[in-house]
Each structure stands twice: as structure tokens, then as C-alpha cells.
Amino acid sequence: MGYISSVASIERILNGLESADAHDDLQAFSERLCTDLGISHVVYHWVSGSGDQYGCGTYPASWVARYVEKGYLRVDPVVQGCYQRFHPVNWKQLDWSSRAARAFLADAVAHGVGNQGFSIPIRGPNGQFALFTINHSCDDNHWEMFTTESRRDLILLAHFFNDKALQLQPGRKPRDATPLSPREVDALTFLAVGYNRAQVADALSISEHTLRVYIESARHKLGAMNTTHAVAKALQRGIIVV
Amino acid sequence: MGYISSVASIERILNGLESADAHDDLQAFSERLCTDLGISHVVYHWVSGSGDQYGCGTYPASWVARYVEKGYLRVDPVVQGCYQRFHPVNWKQLDWSSRAARAFLADAVAHGVGNQGFSIPIRGPNGQFALFTINHSCDDNHWEMFTTESRRDLILLAHFFNDKALQLQPGRKPRDATPLSPREVDALTFLAVGYNRAQVADALSISEHTLRVYIESARHKLGAMNTTHAVAKALQRGIIVV
DNA sequence: CTGACCCTCGCAGGAAATGGGGAGGGAACT
DNA sequence: AGTTCCCTCCCCATTTCCTGCGAGGGTCAG
The missing domain is CATH 1.10.10.10 (Winged helix-like DNA-binding domain superfamily/Winged helix DNA-binding domain)
Structure with a gap:
């Protein structure tokens, strides 16, 4: 695991993102990023429309399936916590006191998710809410240092990732309606x-x-x-x- | 007017922002930023669902007063345009075709606002919607080059500015609302x-x-x-x- | 195990919103 | 000069919503 600045310049990473022109490219980008940073997982997910949502990343399919099946969206402290915040958050700072939250974390780890996470909330037009998360397995100190050091780069990265994902969204209405008086x-x-x-x-x-x-x-x-x-x-x- | 990278490192600017701990500091920061970048104006303001709002920046008081008095919020293509977008926007890209919009722009320029602008929409929790705008008077080419070059830095800057403004907001009900079932x-x-x-x-x-x-x-x-x-x-x- | 909160169901009267009609004057764009 | 759209005002019948009352069973955390 290395700081962005020491592994690959944020410039190069963002330029790699710019060239994406399909959802598959975003998926590939996530995987590449994972390798570049030397971390376990990179995940991006958003919820917007009635059922309108999109996600990609390196979480095991089994975990994603379980997440949906169990309705973890309502339990996940990452989602709940980021929803109320503007700034990115280290998972350790969240409230894991409830029974459901601890069970959720244990289940996540059992499915190959790392115990450390850093999630960036992103909001777009029309109530879009997205999360860009990086995930790893290591001790608190290492993670704290890594996220502190890379914070700004990660924010920018999350921002551009979301921008790209929005652009690639098919259901973009042009500008139909009669304007109101x-x-x-x-x-x-x-x-x-x-x-x-x-x-x-x-x-x-x-x-x-x-x-x-x-x-x-x-x-x-x-x-x-x-x-x-x-x-x-x-x-x-x-x-x-x- | 110079690119951020060539005038002052984004690092130093952001660090200057970090130390702000009152609204006055944000105001002072805006003014300093204006000088550092060699542009006419820096403006930040937000409107949230709860009706509360906040703004600071270097626009002349007379223009701010006129804006409010005339209800320009409903006319301003910058606000209307940014509300629909996720990415920052150059004013020239907006729709100024309507008579009201052109009259608005003329009025703005007459009050000392530059003809070039670059606005970054920012969204926070609870439907907060903020705009971070830099403004100047120059020809299209110069502005285009400046904004293209500084885009990433400005996004980061806007993001941290908003973060700070949110922190300093007194009326921050931490967890006022009972969550809905x-x-x-x-x-x-x-x-x-x-x-x-x-x-x-x-x-x-x-x-x-x-x-x-x-x-x-x-x-x-x-x-x-x-x-x-x-x-x-x-x-x-x-x-x-x- | 005891609150606290959530989900579910019921009645009834009064208040408010909706739908569909018509009509005249003014500003703006062609 | 004409069309189109905006602003303003009015009536009536019907549908829908709001307010206030009450009640039982479930789940979850302290």
C-alpha cells in the first residue's frame, strides 16, 4: 500500500479516468486503481432514481449479493453515516455500537471485505447520492496515515469518478418540458x-x-x-x- | 491573472483555509484568494432546504443588495444551470438567450461584476446547495485557458471551502430530526x-x-x-x- | 422486562384541494 | 395585425385531505 503521490501521480490516474467511455471502463479502472494503490478494494455505488442505481468495484460478487439480499443498506453505518456528512470518513470513526452494525461488519469481513475503509460521499443533481470507497485490511495506524496523506487526491478522484458515471448514465433526459411562467x-x-x-x-x-x-x-x-x-x-x- | 499552480500552490491555499475558524476568516480568505489569483471576484453562497443560507465573497455590496431586491435568484442562469449539473461550468456555456438573462448580465456588469465566470456547484447533506464562483473581466480565450488549467484545484478549493462553511455554521442541528421509519x-x-x-x-x-x-x-x-x-x-x- | 418505537386497523366531521367551465386586458413575438 | 402566452378574476360540484379520537401486537435496546 502506498500513497497516491508516491505510487502514481493523481494526474495520470485522472487522465486514465477521462478516457473511460463505457461502464466497463469504470470497472476496469477500479481494478487497476486497486492494484496501483496496493489496497484490497475500490467500490463506487450510487442510488438515485426509483430503482435507478449503479455500482461497480472490486467487492466479491457474493458479498454484493448478500448485501442486497439482507437489505444491509438500511443497516450499513457507512451509508448511514456518510449520508449525514459532507467530508469523507474513515470507517473507524463511524458508530458501530449497535448489534446490527457489528453483525454486519463481521459478515462483511467474512466475505472478504477488509476491516479498514475510507468512504467519500458525493451528491449530484436530482438527489443523486454516491459513495466512493476504498477498502483494505491492515492496522489502524497504517490506514490512518494512508488516508490522511491521500485524502485530497481521493476526493478529487471520487469527484471525477462520479462525474464520469453520470455522463455514462443512459437515462439522461435532455430538456423537454415547457418552462413555467x-x-x-x-x-x-x-x-x-x-x-x-x-x-x-x-x-x-x-x-x-x-x-x-x-x-x-x-x-x-x-x-x-x-x-x-x-x-x-x-x-x-x-x-x-x- | 495566473494559474493556481504558478502563483500559489494549492497546498498552501488549502492550508490557509484550514486555519479559518470564523466566518470572518472565510471572508478574508476570499479577498486574499482574489488577490493571489489576480481575478476580480470570489464568491461563495449557499441555499439549503431549511431556508437558512449563507454567503460571503468580494462582490460589491450594492450588487448583492440589488440581486436580492430584484429576485435575480430566479433569473440567474448560473444558479439555474448549476443546479442541473454536477461539474463546474464556465458562464459562457450557459444559456443567456432569454431577455431576462441578458438584462441580468448587463446589470451585473454595471455593478462591477466581471463578464467571465466559473462556478462550481456543491451539494451537501440535507439538500444543501452551494455555489463557489470565481469571476473576472477578460476575453474568452484567456478565461478558458485559466479555468481549464486550474479546474482541478478549484474543485478541491470549492469543496474545502464548503466543508469549512458547514463546520462554521452555527445553526447546525447535529441530529435534529428524528429519522423517518x-x-x-x-x-x-x-x-x-x-x-x-x-x-x-x-x-x-x-x-x-x-x-x-x-x-x-x-x-x-x-x-x-x-x-x-x-x-x-x-x-x-x-x-x-x- | 419495560419502555420506546414501529406496523397495523378503525370512525367521523370539517376543511381544503381539484376539475371544468368562462372572460377580459396586456405584453411579446412573427 | 394577428397569434400566443401571461395575468387576473369568478362559480359550482366532487373528491380528497386533515384532525382528533382509540386499539392491539411486534421488535429492539437499556
Whole structure:
């Protein structure tokens, strides 16, 4: 195991990433990275859409299968912990006190996962949440030194990896819909902060009847089934920012 | 104007950032960075789902005031554009075709903002969305070369800046929210895709009465005033992903 | 084993949102 | 000059949602 700076320059690694143009390339890149860094595993995974997700990495297939089968997503302290954080985290810093968490870790190790990990949370548009993790088996001191030293490079790496994975995602919608009018945006914005129609109408200084026209119009433009749906769509598309 | 690598090492800059321990330090850091890079402005600001926001940077106060007064947040192609993207963006790549956008840009320039900009979107926990922007006045070629060359350093810088800003945020409720139960998440998820209560109940194979309990419970946990608000909050906090 | 929390089900009245109609004035783009 | 879109206002009937009440069984951690 060696620091990135001493094994391969971050420049060369990132350039290798740039040339990836298929998901297979990302997988190959993970494996190569693993070797280059001399660590056990590199894993990237994201959850975004309803069932829309993607993952690649060097974890044994048996572990991945077990993870899904057991529903470990709801137990995994790495996921739970990173979800609340902005900065990368060393697994040792997480909360492993619960019974379920310890059982989970034991199961992971039994399936060939190393006891040390360093996970970088990454968030993208539309609520995308990804984790870029490196994993190894060694003592705490070594791992601490390695991650401290390589932290910045790893962040950059995770960032570019995610960028690439997003680009390669097929389900990219171009920019179809009719844009909302300013008043429609106003209406949805106030609705999104919890106002009811009377309050929104008051805030916008218009009659509630007029307001309703906006809401309906926005609903139709967004292809939404009801107001809640319209607000949700507007939020996801970044049409309204609250 | 010089590339980061040629003016000051990214290491030194980041270390300067590390030592910041108050918002004033971030402000001072922005100003220093401006000088170091030889550019007109450095700006950082964020908006989060909880309505709280923070900003600092070197834009003239008159421009910031005007921005707020005019409600430019809804017009600004930088904000609108970055919200949809993961990677940093050069202002020139954005869509300035609308009249409002051009008027906005003209107004900005009139207030001392440079015509060139490079903005990095950053997303944090709980739907935090921040923008780190550098701004200058020069021709397209120079700017293109500068941003291309400094891109990686700027990303890292933006990332650490945001990390610092998050740490310094006073209103950081560490673990304010009671987490939602799985069923509550399920309920909100289906509501967010437009189902009404009957449909959600059906999808979850539970009675509508039971479903109602979840929705109410989720509403209370999220501090939401109604279902739409609850869904909006859940989306912004990344509790549900559709 | 005792809370604490989750999942499940029920009733009923009142409040709010929705759907579908119509109508006039103004700004903008062709 | 005409079309298209936006803003504004109004009525009515129906559907849906919110509020407040109550109840039993399950799981998990201290």
C-alpha cells in the first residue's frame, strides 16, 4: 500500500479516468486503481432514481449479493453515516455500537471485505447520492496515515469518478418540458414551503381563484397528477429553489 | 491573472483555509484568494432546504443588495444551470438567450461584476446547495485557458471551502430530526410520484387508515405543515429519492 | 422486562384541494 | 395585425385531505 503521490501521480490516474467511455471502463479502472494503490478494494455505488442505481468495484460478487439480499443498506453505518456528512470518513470513526452494525461488519469481513475503509460521499443533481470507497485490511495506524496523506487526491478522484458515471448514465433526459411562467414558479415555491392556497394567494397578493389557475397550469405543464407531485417535480428539476 | 499552480500552490491555499475558524476568516480568505489569483471576484453562497443560507465573497455590496431586491435568484442562469449539473461550468456555456438573462448580465456588469465566470456547484447533506464562483473581466480565450488549467484545484478549493462553511455554521442541528421509519419513507416516496392516498395504500398493501398514520407521523417528524410540505422537505433532505 | 418505537386497523366531521367551465386586458413575438 | 402566452378574476360540484379520537401486537435496546 502506498500513497497516491508516491505510487502514481493523481494526474495520470485522472487522465486514465477521462478516457473511460463505457461502464466497463469504470470497472476496469477500479481494478487497476486497486492494484496501483496496493489496497484490497475500490467500490463506487450510487442510488438515485426509483430503482435507478449503479455500482461497480472490486467487492466479491457474493458479498454484493448478500448485501442486497439482507437489505444491509438500511443497516450499513457507512451509508448511514456518510449520508449525514459532507467530508469523507474513515470507517473507524463511524458508530458501530449497535448489534446490527457489528453483525454486519463481521459478515462483511467474512466475505472478504477488509476491516479498514475510507468512504467519500458525493451528491449530484436530482438527489443523486454516491459513495466512493476504498477498502483494505491492515492496522489502524497504517490506514490512518494512508488516508490522511491521500485524502485530497481521493476526493478529487471520487469527484471525477462520479462525474464520469453520470455522463455514462443512459437515462439522461435532455430538456423537454415547457418552462413555467414566473407566477407559476412563485406559486409552487410557496406551496413547497408549506403554505396552503389561501396563504400563497395572500403572499402573492392575488385571489385564490387566480392562484388556482397557476397551480393547475403548472401541474399540466409538469405532467403532474396533483399539487404534491407538481412541487416534487419542480424541486427535482431545479425549477424551484427553496 | 495566473494559474493556481504558478502563483500559489494549492497546498498552501488549502492550508490557509484550514486555519479559518470564523466566518470572518472565510471572508478574508476570499479577498486574499482574489488577490493571489489576480481575478476580480470570489464568491461563495449557499441555499439549503431549511431556508437558512449563507454567503460571503468580494462582490460589491450594492450588487448583492440589488440581486436580492430584484429576485435575480430566479433569473440567474448560473444558479439555474448549476443546479442541473454536477461539474463546474464556465458562464459562457450557459444559456443567456432569454431577455431576462441578458438584462441580468448587463446589470451585473454595471455593478462591477466581471463578464467571465466559473462556478462550481456543491451539494451537501440535507439538500444543501452551494455555489463557489470565481469571476473576472477578460476575453474568452484567456478565461478558458485559466479555468481549464486550474479546474482541478478549484474543485478541491470549492469543496474545502464548503466543508469549512458547514463546520462554521452555527445553526447546525447535529441530529435534529428524528429519522423517518421505513414505512414513512415509503409513503412519502409514493406521494412524491403523484399517487393519492388510496393509490399509495394500495401500492403498499395497507389500509388507507394506516397509511394516513404514516403520513401524519412523517409530517410531524419533518415539521411540515401539510403533505406537500412534507414531501418537499423529504426531497430536499434527501430522505426520499425519486 | 419495560419502555420506546414501529406496523397495523378503525370512525367521523370539517376543511381544503381539484376539475371544468368562462372572460377580459396586456405584453411579446412573427 | 394577428397569434400566443401571461395575468387576473369568478362559480359550482366532487373528491380528497386533515384532525382528533382509540386499539392491539411486534421488535429492539437499556
